[in-house]
Amino acid sequence: MKRRRFLHTVGAGTAGLAAFSCSDRERAERLAGSDAGIDEAGLTWSKAPCRYCGTGCGVEVGVKDGRVVTVRGDVKSPVNRGLLCVKGYHLPGMLYGEDRLRYPMLRDGDNWKRISWDEALDLIARKYREALDESGPDAVAIYGSGQWTVFDGYAASKWFRAGMQSNNVEPNARLCMASAVTGFMTQFQSDEPMGCYEDFEVGDDFILWGNNMAEMHPVLFSRILANKRNNPGVRIVDIGTRRTPTTDYADMYLEFVPGSDLAIANGILHCLVRDGKISEPFIRENVVFKRGIEDIERIGFGSWGEDGLGLEPGDGPAEHYRFKDQGRDASLTELEDFLADYTPAKVSDISGVPAAQIETLGRIYGDPGRGTVSLWCMGVNQHTRGTWMNNLITDLHLITGKISRPGSNPFSLTGQPSACGTVREVGTLAHRLPADMVVTNADHRAKAEEIWNVPPGTINPKPGLHTMDMFRAFMRGDVKVLWTQTTNPWVSIPNLNRIRREPGDGRFLIVSDIYPTPSTEVADLVLPCAAWVEREGVFGNSERRTQHWHKAVDPPGEATEDAWQIIQVAKRMGMEHLFPWPEDYWHKPMYEEYRSFTLGLGKDVASYEQLEQTRGLLWPVVDGVETRYRYAAGHDPYVKKDRGVHFYKAKGYGEKAAFWIRPYHRPAEIPDEEYPFWLCTGRVLEHWHTGSMTRRVKQLHQAVSEGYVEMNRVDARRLGIGAGQIVLVASRRGELELPASVGGRGEPPPGSVFIPFFDEARLPNLLTLDAMDNISKEPDYKKCAVRIERT
Amino acid sequence: MRRVTGRILPIIALAALSGTCTSPDTVAVPGHEGARKSSAEIRAERRAYDGAPPVIPHRGFGADCVNCHNDRGRSVSGVGYAPASPHEGTRSAGGTIRCMQCHVFRTTDAEFVASEFDGVAQALTSGDRATAGAPPRIPHRVVMRENCLACHDGPGAREAIRTTHPERTRCRQCHLPIEKLDRFTTVTDPVGMDLE
Numbered sequence: 001m002k003r004r005r006f007l008h009t010v011g012a013g014t015a016g017l018a019a020f021s022c023s024d025r026e027r028a029e030r031l032a033g034s035d036a037g038i039d040e041a042g043l044t045w046s047k048a049p050c051r052y053c054g055t056g057c058g059v060e061v062g063v064k065d066g067r068v069v070t071v072r073g074d075v076k077s078p079v080n081r082g083l084l085c086v087k088g089y090h091l092p093g094m095l096y097g098e099d100r101l102r103y104p105m106l107r108d109g110d111n112w113k114r115i116s117w118d119e120a121l122d123l124i125a126r127k128y129r130e131a132l133d134e135s136g137p138d139a140v141a142i143y144g145s146g147q148w149t150v151f152d153g154y155a156a157s158k159w160f161r162a163g164m165q166s167n168n169v170e171p172n173a174r175l176c177m178a179s180a181v182t183g184f185m186t187q188f189q190s191d192e193p194m195g196c197y198e199d200f201e202v203g204d205d206f207i208l209w210g211n212n213m214a215e216m217h218p219v220l221f222s223r224i225l226a227n228k229r230n231n232p233g234v235r236i237v238d239i240g241t242r243r244t245p246t247t248d249y250a251d252m253y254l255e256f257v258p259g260s261d262l263a264i265a266n267g268i269l270h271c272l273v274r275d276g277k278i279s280e281p282f283i284r285e286n287v288v289f290k291r292g293i294e295d296i297e298r299i300g301f302g303s304w305g306e307d308g309l310g311l312e313p314g315d316g317p318a319e320h321y322r323f324k325d326q327g328r329d330a331s332l333t334e335l336e337d338f339l340a341d342y343t344p345a346k347v348s349d350i351s352g353v354p355a356a357q358i359e360t361l362g363r364i365y366g367d368p369g370r371g372t373v374s375l376w377c378m379g380v381n382q383h384t385r386g387t388w389m390n391n392l393i394t395d396l397h398l399i400t401g402k403i404s405r406p407g408s409n410p411f412s413l414t415g416q417p418s419a420c421g422t423v424r425e426v427g428t429l430a431h432r433l434p435a436d437m438v439v440t441n442a443d444h445r446a447k448a449e450e451i452w453n454v455p456p457g458t459i460n461p462k463p464g465l466h467t468m469d470m471f472r473a474f475m476r477g478d479v480k481v482l483w484t485q486t487t488n489p490w491v492s493i494p495n496l497n498r499i500r501r502e503p504g505d506g507r508f509l510i511v512s513d514i515y516p517t518p519s520t521e522v523a524d525l526v527l528p529c530a531a532w533v534e535r536e537g538v539f540g541n542s543e544r545r546t547q548h549w550h551k552a553v554d555p556p557g558e559a560t561e562d563a564w565q566i567i568q569v570a571k572r573m574g575m576e577h578l579f580p581w582p583e584d585y586w587h588k589p590m591y592e593e594y595r596s597f598t599l600g601l602g603k604d605v606a607s608y609e610q611l612e613q614t615r616g617l618l619w620p621v622v623d624g625v626e627t628r629y630r631y632a633a634g635h636d637p638y639v640k641k642d643r644g645v646h647f648y649k650a651k652g653y654g655e656k657a658a659f660w661i662r663p664y665h666r667p668a669e670i671p672d673e674e675y676p677f678w679l680c681t682g683r684v685l686e687h688w689h690t691g692s693m694t695r696r697v698k699q700l701h702q703a704v705s706e707g708y709v710e711m712n713r714v715d716a717r718r719l720g721i722g723a724g725q726i727v728l729v730a731s732r733r734g735e736l737e738l739p740a741s742v743g744g745r746g747e748p749p750p751g752s753v754f755i756p757f758f759d760e761a762r763l764p765n766l767l768t769l770d771a772m773d774n775i776s777k778e779p780d781y782k783k784c785a786v787r788i789e790r791t
Numbered sequence: 792m793r794r795v796t797g798r799i800l801p802i803i804a805l806a807a808l809s810g811t812c813t814s815p816d817t818v819a820v821p822g823h824e825g826a827r828k829s830s831a832e833i834r835a836e837r838r839a840y841d842g843a844p845p846v847i848p849h850r851g852f853g854a855d856c857v858n859c860h861n862d863r864g865r866s867v868s869g870v871g872y873a874p875a876s877p878h879e880g881t882r883s884a885g886g887t888i889r890c891m892q893c894h895v896f897r898t899t900d901a902e903f904v905a906s907e908f909d910g911v912a913q914a915l916t917s918g919d920r921a922t923a924g925a926p927p928r929i930p931h932r933v934v935m936r937e938n939c940l941a942c943h944d945g946p947g948a949r950e951a952i953r954t955t956h957p958e959r960t961r962c963r964q965c966h967l968p969i970e971k972l973d974r975f976t977t978v979t980d981p982v983g984m985d986l987e
C-alpha cells in the first residue's frame with residue numbers, strides 16, 4: 001500500500017529530541033508558581049487546555065527529560081475542576097506514535113523524498129506565486145481547522161486576505177459549527193453564546209437537541225449530572241434520533257424522525273403561544289420578528305442541480321451552492337398564523353414524537369420559574385436546515401425571555417478546541433474578518449487594512465469559497481494550489497468519492513500534519529507539525545474562554561508550528577511586512593495585534609499577560625474582568641446597569657434580537673425501497689474526529705479499535721445479522737464493509753443505522769451526501785439513505 | 792439502566808508471567824495455573840502512566856458500575872471482589888455519575904501504530920512522618936481519591952498500604968494531605984469565577 005511505504009520512509013528518521021531549552025524551562029517554572037515548577041519527582045509542570053474537544057478542560061502537563069510523561073486534570077480550571085475524560089487523561093500518548101511526521105517530504109512518483117525546510121518553503125511559495133500570476137486569487141486556497149491555534153488562524157487569514165488578496169481561507173469548522181455562526185449572526189448580529197458553563201450548575205432543565213453530550217462533551221455532562229445529584233428536581237430531556245449513553249441519564253427521551261426537529265421546535269412554539277406562555281414585555285423591549293425565503297424550489301440542498309438548487313439526484317451533481325437568504329420584517333401576529341400548521345398533533349405526524357411529549361416541552365420552556373438551558377452541537381448544525389434549527393432553538397428562549405440569565409440560555413456547544421477562538425473570533429471562514437467583521441463590508445475592510453497596515457483596497461470584497469465549493473473547485477482544477485493544516489479532509493469531507501485524487505493532476509496539494517493520514521496519502525508535499533504543548537498556543541472554547549499555554553517540550557525531528565510555516569512562505573512571497581516580528585518573539589505581538597480588533601466591540605479578548613497568569617478568561621474582558629453573561633445588566637460591561645437585557649450588537653435590528661420564523665422542510669434524501677435505512681454518522685467518546693491522534697494512544701485504540709455499523713436489534717434479527725458480523729452498507733454514492741454492532745453503547749431505532757467516522761479503513765463519508773445547510777453551507781452528515789446487506 | 796458493554800478478550804490485562812511470585816501481596820493470574828502477580832504490578836499495567844484512570848479489567852456485566860464498585864467494595868459471587876470506588880460519594884451518586892467517561896474496556900491487545908510514549912512510572916512511596924510515632928502524611932494527590940478505604944482497606948488493598956484501623960473512618964483527622972501535590976501550580980485564580 002502506498003501509505004505504508006510512506007510510513008516507512010518517514011519512520012526512518014531518528015526522534016531527534018533536542019533538549020528542553022532553558023528559557024522554556026524558566027518560563028514554565030515562573031508559570032507554575034512561586035513554589036517552583038519542578039516537583040520532588042523531577043517533573044516540570046505547566047498548564048494547557050486539552051487538545052481535543054470544545055469543552056476546553058484545563059490540564060497540568062508533567063514533563064521529564066524533554067518528554068511529556070503525565071497529565072492531570074487542573075483543579076484550578078473553572079471548566080473541569082480537576083476532572084477530565086478518558087481522552088484528556090491519555091493526552092500524552094497522542095504525541096508519541098512512532099510514525100510521527102518529522103521531516104518535510106516531497107512526493108517523488110510513488111515514493112517520498114525527504115527535503116529541507118528551505119526547499120519545501122521555496123517550493124510552496126513558487127507554486128502559490130505561479131497560480132496567483134496565472135489564474136488570480138481565486139486559484140489559491142488554504143484550508144485549516146478549529147484545531148488551529150489563534151496564531152495559526154490569524155497568520156493564515158492575514159496572509160491570504162492582506163497578502164494574497166484572496167478570501168479562500170476556510171476551516172474544517174465549516175463542517176462543524178458554521179450553522180451556529182449563522183444562527184447567532186442572524187439573531188444577534190454577533191457570534192457565540194451569551195451564557196457560560198455556570199449555566200450547568202444553576203439551570204433546572206437541560207434540553208439536549210440531537211446532542212450526545214455524555215460522549216462528546218463528557219466533562220460538561222458531568223457538571224449537569226453533579227447539578228442533578230445536588231438538586232433532584234433537575235431534569236434532562238434528550239431529543240434524538242438514536243439512543244446514546246446520554247439517553248441513559250435522561251428524564252425524558254423524544255425519538256424523532258430525522259429532520260423533523262424543525263417541526264418539533266415549531267410545535268413547542270405553538271404550545272407557548274397558544275397557552276399564553278410567552279413573555280410579552282420581554283418581546284416588546286428586546287425582540288423583532290423576521291422571516292426569510294421558505295420556498296424549497298428557491299433553496300435546494302446544495303447537492304444537485306445548477307447552483308445547488310436541485311431537489312433530486314436526477315438534477316445532476318452541483319458544482320456551486322450560493323443560495324442567499326433574504327429577510328423581511330414579520331410580526332407576532334404573523335407568527336401566530338404561521339404556527340397554526342404546527343399543532344402538537346400535526347407535529348406528531350411529521351416527527352413520530354407523541355403529542356404529549358411536545359406539550360411537556362411546551363410546559364418546560366414556558367415555566368418562568370425554572371431555568372432552561374438548550375444544548376446542541378452537530379445534530380442541529382450538520383443539518384440541511386441547520387441555521388433554521390439554530391434560529392428556532394434560540395426563538396424558544398427569546399419568546400419566553402429565558403435568555404442572558406444565569407441558568408437560562410440557548411447554549412451552542414462546539415466540537416473543536418478552538419472553533420470559537422480561531423474560527424469564529426479570529427474569523428477564518430471565507431467571508432470573515434476578526435471580531436464579527438466581514439469582507440463584504442467596506443468599513444470592516446478599512447478597519448482591517450488599517451490594523452494590518454496595508455493600502456486601502458487591499459482586501460478583496462468577494463467572499464472566498466466555502467469548504468464544499470473549495471474542494472469541488474480543487475477537483476475541477478479551478479483552485480490550483482491548496483494547503484491544508486491540522487485537518488484530515490480526505491476522511492472528513494462528505495461524499496468522498498467526489499474528491500478522489502490522483503497526484504499528478506496538475507494541482508498542488510500541501511498537507512501539514514503530525515501523522516500520516518489518508519490526506520497525506522494524496523498530497524504532493526507533506527509538512528511535519530509541532531502539536532499541542534510542543535509549541536505555544538491559544539485556544540478559545542465553547543463558553544468564550546480564551547486559554548493560553550506555553551511550549552513545554554520540543555517537537556520531534558524538524559517539526560514546526562503551522563503558523564511558522566505560513567509566515568515563512570509569506571516572507572518568501574515578498575509579504576514579510578505582514579509579519580514584522582522577530583523570529584524568536586512573535587506570539588505575543590501577533591496576539592496583541594489581533595486583540596486590537598476586538599477592543600471596544602464587546603468582543604474584547606483578554607491581554608496576553610492575563611492569559612499567561614490565569615486559566616483563561618471569558619470575553620468580553622473589560623478592565624481585566626471577564627463576562628459570564630453577555631447582554632445582561634450587572635454582568636456585561638457594555639450594558640447599562642438598569643437596562644435588564646440589551647442586545648447591543650444587533651445594530652441592524654434596532655439593538656434587539658431577531659426572532660426568525662422558520663418552517664419545516666424535508667431532508668435532502670429520505671429512505672425508500674432501494675435504500676431503506678437512515679444513516680447517521682458521528683463520534684465516540686474515545687476517539688477524536690478522524691482518529692489520527694487518538695488511535696495512536698494504546699488505551700483508546702484498545703477500547704474502540706475499529707469502525708462499525710450500529711443497528712437496531714429488530715432490524716438485525718430480521719436481516720439475520722449478528723453482532724460482529726461483517727455487513728455491506730451502500731448508498732447511492734458508495735459502499736463500505738464493516739462489522740455490525742448490535743446491543744452496543746447506542747441503539748438507533750428500527751430503520752436507522754449509525755457509523756462512527758474515526759476509522760480511516762472504514763469511511764462512512766464514502767456513503768454520505770454532500771447536501772448542505774442553505775445559509776451556513778455546512779454539510780449534513782446525519783441524514784442520508786443506505787441499504788444493508790449480509791456479506 | 793446504564794448499559795455497560797464491551798467486547799472483551801478472554802483474559803484481560805494480565806499477560807502470562809515468567810515466574811511465580813510467592814510474596815503474600817500477590818494475586819493469582821486467571822487462566823495461568825500457579826502464576827501470581829504483585830498487586831503493584833497489576834496496578835501499573837492497567838494505567839497509561841501513574842495517575843491515569845485504570846482500564847476496566849473485566850467484561851461488561853450490563854449493570855451500573857456502582858452496584859459493585861460502591862463506597863465499600865463488594866464480593867460478587869462467581870466474579871470476585873469488586874474494589875470500592877475511590878471517588879467521593881460514589882454510592883450516593885448512583886445514576887448521576889458516568890464511570891465510562893474515564894474508564895474504558897480493553898477489547899483488543901492490538902495497537903494501531905506502535906507508541907513511543909513512556910509515561911511517568913508508578914512511584915509507590917510511603918508517607919513521611921514528623922517523628923517516628925507520628926501518623927504518616929498522605930504521599931499522593933487526594934483529588935479523585937477521596938475515599939481512602941477504597942485502597943487502604945478490604946481484600947483489594949495492597950498489603951503494604953492496608954490500614955490497621957479501618958474503623959476510624961475520618962482519615963484526614965490524623966493523616967495530612969500535602970497541599971502542593973493537589974494544587975501544585977499556584978497561579979492566581981481566574982477573575983470572577985470562584986473555584987468552589
Ligand code: SF4
Pocket residue numbers: 050051052053054055056057080084085086087088089216217218219220
Ligand atoms: S476531550 Fe473534551 S471533555 Fe475530554 S478532557 Fe478534553 S476538553 Fe475535556
